[in-house]
Amino acid sequence: MLRVFKTPEKRLGSAPGTLHEESADFGFLAACTSYNEDVFEHSSCDTVEACIEAIGREGTINWLNVTGDAIHGVLREIGRKLNVHDLVLEDIQNASQPLKFEEYDNFVFIVVKSLMYSHIREDFIIADTKILVGENYVITFSAEPVPMYLKLFKRLSQKNTKLRKLGVPYLLFALLDALSDGSYETLNRIIDIMEDLEGTVQENFQDFDVAEIYRIKQLMGHAKRSLWRYMEIINSIKVSDYMDIPDDVLPYYKDLEDHYKHMRDIVESVHATATDMFNLYVSLNGQQMNEVMKVLTIFSAIFIPLTFIAGLYGMNFQNMPELAKPWGYPAVLGLMTAVAGAMLVYFRRKKWF
Structure with missing residues (x-):
């Protein structure tokens, strides 16, 4: 678990704002969705030039979703075209960042975290999602694919929906809501695993997978600390002068805030249960030794x-x-x-x- 906090050695001692070439297994994948009330276009962006062209389309709201680690080329061109500060680009490239909301003259930079199952690591993780929000674009960066985005694509393809009508502020809400739904789905899987472990520790604790419950305990502890800052991020979005959230969109952010409060309560409960199960195992093991x-x-x-x-x-x-x-x-x-x-x-x- 602590590996997520490690800084790659080649970045130590580098000048602030330096981008480094990454040796990723699958490079990067990018997809752009451009839409308004009447138009919907979705395409894959196989090159850096295609990504830059996608976010520069006029008359539509453009969502560019970039997945992968080897994105230094994309970042350099995005920084050049959108006048993004080098420190922001460095934060996007760095694997683990604290939750943040930074407001600039021409864009907003947001870092959020979500629970998900990593098919690369074959384990549950807390994944970073970095978001750039401009006047008519939203760019999302994530190390691994986010399954809930597929449902969002499907909603965008449907006409006469709020997502097609309410502009960038509502798209940002929809993205954060999709990450929230993905975290809920992952939490449900973790709870199912814990129920099985709870039955094992009560019936035959010698077969209890203490390493699994310890990993869950660590994960929930990290998630609990992250979720405490979500309220601050959402409040910053609501009062942001640049975002200027319309009155008809503001209630959705309040609802999103309630979702994260509820999720925080669930995470705290799961963390407490995992801690109790771990302590119970230690107690039963000590009792057997006695x-x-x-x-x-x-x-x-x-x-x-x-x-x-x-x-x-x-x-x-x-x-x-x-x-x-x-x-x-x-x-x-x-x-x-x-x-x-x-x-x-x-x-x-x-x-x-």
């Missing part, structure tokens, strides 16, 4: 006097009358048996086993 130690201690306690008796009669003194008697050996065995039996009865009455 039972093992109790049995070993009882055996040790029984053999202490038996060892003393055996050691006593194992001394090679000449004047030990019992050694010469025919009943000496059976008598010593009987004494040992009596001592062991008496100790077992005593331990049993004390309910030590």
Whole structure:
């Protein structure tokens, strides 16, 4: 989990605003959707030039969605065309950024986080989404595909919808809402996993996957800290002079704020449950260890006097009358048996086993 906070070594010591070429597995994928009330165009942008041309279309709202890590070329051209500050471009390229809302003269830069399942890492992650919002465009950057965007594309393709009529502020809301829905979907999957783990820890805790619950505990702790700042981001959008949210769109942001408050409550509950399950496992494991130690201690306690008796009669003194008697050996065995039996009865009455 801590790897998400690491800074690549080649970026350390670089000048602020420096873009670095990344060695990504799949480069970048980009798709542009241009629309207004009457027009809808959706196309893939296979080159940097196509991406730049897409966000420069006039008379439509343009949404450019860029996916992948190797986006240095796209960023340089976007920065040149839209006059985006180098520090913003660097923040877009860096893998993990804190939530932020930055308002500039000609655009707004937003960083948000969402829960999702990474098919690359094959694990649940908290993914960054970086968003540039301009007068007639929205550009989203993410390291991996966001499944909920597909539903958003479908809604955009339908005529006479609010998404086609209410402009950039509503598109930004729809994107944040899609990320929220994706986080809810991921939370449901995590809750299903935890229910299975909860049954395991109660029925047979030895088969309990403590590593899995520890990962979930860490993930929820990170998500909880991130969600606390969502209210600040949404409030910044609502009062932004550049965004100038219309009155008919403002209620949707208030509803989005309620969604994130609800999600925060769920995350806190899941985190608390994961912590309780982890502590329960530690407690049960310690209890089992105590039972093992109790049995070993009882055996040790029984053999202490038996060892003393055996050691006593194992001394090679000449004047030990019992050694010469025919009943000496059976008598010593009987004494040992009596001592062991008496100790077992005593331990049993004390309910030590």
